[in-house]
Amino acid sequence: MAHDPEPQPADEFDAEAVRTWSSLALSALGRARTDIDAINVYPVADADTGTNLYLTAESAHRALTGALDRTAPAVTEGTAPATLPEAVRAYAHGALIGARGNSGTILAQLLRGVADVLGADPAGRDGGPLLAEALTRAAEEAYQAVAHPVEGTMLTVAGAAARAARAVTGSPADVARAAYEGAREALAGTPGQLAALGRAGVVDAGGCGLVAVLGALWQALSGQAPEPEPVRAPAVPVERIPEPCAQEEGGPGYEVIYLLEGPEEAVDRLRTTLDGLGDSLVVVGGDRLWNVHVHVDDPGAAVEAGVEAGRPYRIRITHFGDERRRASAPRAQRAVVAVVQGEGLAALCAEAGATTVPARPGEPPAVAELLDAVRRAHAREVVLLPGGAELRAAAAAAAEQARADGVRVAVIPTRSAVQGLAALAVHDPEASFDEDVVTMTAAAGATRYGELAVAERQSFTSAGICQAGDVLGLIDGDVALIGAGLPETAEAVLERMLGSGGELVTLVLGPEVPGTLAARLESYVQQRHLAVDTVTYSGGRHSAPLLIGVE
Template identity: 35%
Template structure:
């Protein structure tokens, strides 16, 4: 393509007071992120089906798509006169804040590394190398054959093309040739990935994250090629970018698995996810090696860039080490404005943290410690072994212990740990929940607008999920709502359209109360009076003695004529007990009689 006449301007960026050509001009950046979002949207289900590492939770394609989608949304609303480097900074910041899952977080850091190099005025090959190295540093225990390997292979191919004079004179055409070389390098790494890790060998598939990165690079090449040929990068003007790879790989020709203890074989998740390709995009997670009590915790940390206890460059390392003590699949990305990546503003720096853990309380303890040094927001918890059913559900609570219980029930939990969540946070959780229909259980003030910002994005081949709201003003309403949802989904007579009404009726009909533990016995008696009771829920705070909880549970069972009594600790300090009483429905009451 080096001989194709260029119709793009010779835009420049000021680096150290010197005018230099921009790494990627604004038109290319706009077309790239939009094209990548469309490409990943098309391929997400196919990539999800082969996701077996680090855990077989079938969401790598979805997570990468949602992450780059947020980047595309930020670029789409950027000022028309924004240059390429500024657009990359906006995209990187949006990707960091919106990153989903292990693969999405790594992709956001790869994009941030590219942005650092673009801001410095580096060549494309050096930028790809910087992106690969920053992504690898973000992972506590990198493994071979993953998106990290594909990024490194792409960078190596790009460096070889530039160093060997294969790309011709400097300019947009040269950068396109460099990108084409990077695409080939990433593709070759993806094709080799089936032999790099035992879970991939056992399943006979390529690494899902590596394949997703190939699509991102192919989208960049398509955007550069369109600019070189004078084609507008507007929506729909660039043809679809497809992943021309057999994702099932070639097990019979796979290379031997790396020896134990090798440089990249230290991932604690390696060998933990050896399930096969899932039918219809789903897999029985027990057979995929996901521990039944493992949850994924993610949160955003914001700190002053001038804080004296840790330099911005040291925060990620320290936070990564802390999370590595309590879980696996640890990734921490981000940094400060001093690196030129736009992860924060002049005074604030941002990081996104990700961990898989069987000890959520310990992991939340890490988040709390860092909250004392900054601000922790966008705290989300989901269970790795509970895929969405006909409906996904998003809830919000300030009770840490309830977060684990609700996640085990299948909810995506937005936790109020430090900075209270917003309606936009619930929309983001709903969009990323991985189901076409999402039920949001939250207080009225936090109920998202299904048609509001974040619910839809342009230029994509699929609609946003259907978001249905049910007002749940307190934690007992969340527990009752989750129980009602499970019962409703198990009822073969219930059509999908009736699910929200059924859950909403249970939540609305709940009688609630509470107070200090020494007084709630009388409250229970008052709440159950007047009608038969199906379920009594007790939510004691952590300072309520076990003996007191047992007495309250016994009394609740006695005064409610043998109703089911559910006891769940909140995980909060205090001596209060919240109570919820669900009346017995008329048909159930007749059956009991």
């Protein structure tokens, strides 16, 4: 979880104020996540609204800080730092690509509405009225993004915040405070507007999250912290039922979310198609990139509609019954969570009983995704396998947050998928937690790992200068040799790794590597190292060309 910065009153709403807002909002949602999950009864009582808002905010914060950090070196060179338009556009884009659930998708559109105003050229305009206009645009665009808006929800809270913002004059901090207080008042009234909330005795969960985000905005601009507990009365934790409300009322059984690249006219047709397939339809975005969210009974048809409209990707399909049964079921004693790059490896780890977190080249999972996986594992004890040195900090942060939720977590510092496989192979859920962690750690540490990659450009390496197209042989994370062909380089890497001994070689082949390579390498090992066994797996899509493990 992000640590709250020490906010100072902002003379103007600039890029650094957006960074502070983002950090404070992420921290506020992190603190309130469990409480918001507990009061989630509409549109589906699946107890994940707080988590979805947090995941969305985390994606937005990561994109924003990445954009600001990239411009930081330019300041020392005498050029201009990031501007307010650049910051709000990055913030909104990060929310769009990481939006989760109905509430997260609406939050993404609210931030896009803010960016549509502040992302234009705000120079020379008074900050207070400009922020009020941005909050108004945000509410308008959020209402437009939802196929059938319902009052008593997050939309109602956003609309009230916008009206309150327009009713005051003054600085951006004055406008932000009015929006926050207007949102709090509207949130308190939501049980009287929506029957499902009134019956449960709770306020709207998404609106509760939005109040936290607006409180963070006021704090970022004024330096004054909102009240420790935002107004949520008469909200109380709700006794959960075995199946979600939506299914009791005949609602759809699946949630489908995907990003879509496509033209606006095709997305208009998609909205019509999806509206006929289900409910809770929210389509947000623009400029050929959209986030689509819908509840349906036929998830295949929802995805096919996306294919007709453009290119859907990052497709997530959740069965509400499965989610509810997991939430209401007793916790398992122990689980393993593994970060895995490659669909084949993910399936292999899942077969071994692990909860997997997918990773793609250049797209490592964030803290919130790791925390979400720990939550999905639904266990009292969790062993976390990050699978890469670059993920150690994120894994440690996720573990710290999970411990605050009462879960005992140990992070085994695996640096490669083959080390994770070695750890999983000796995992013993019947052993004590400490004994299991020690055994898994020892197995991972005793596994040397190698990887073959193809150089994309000329560059300096620890083995010399490589050219684009060269095959790089890495051992324990460092480039050990540069070759011209995949088979020859693989054999050379194997020979170096086996030079210090070994009992088992694990080969994980990428999707474009011919199957004959596995047979060649197995034969090579048998001929030169008679006592060494070899096992081969398919890494599947998104995996490296070749991974090698030597135990």
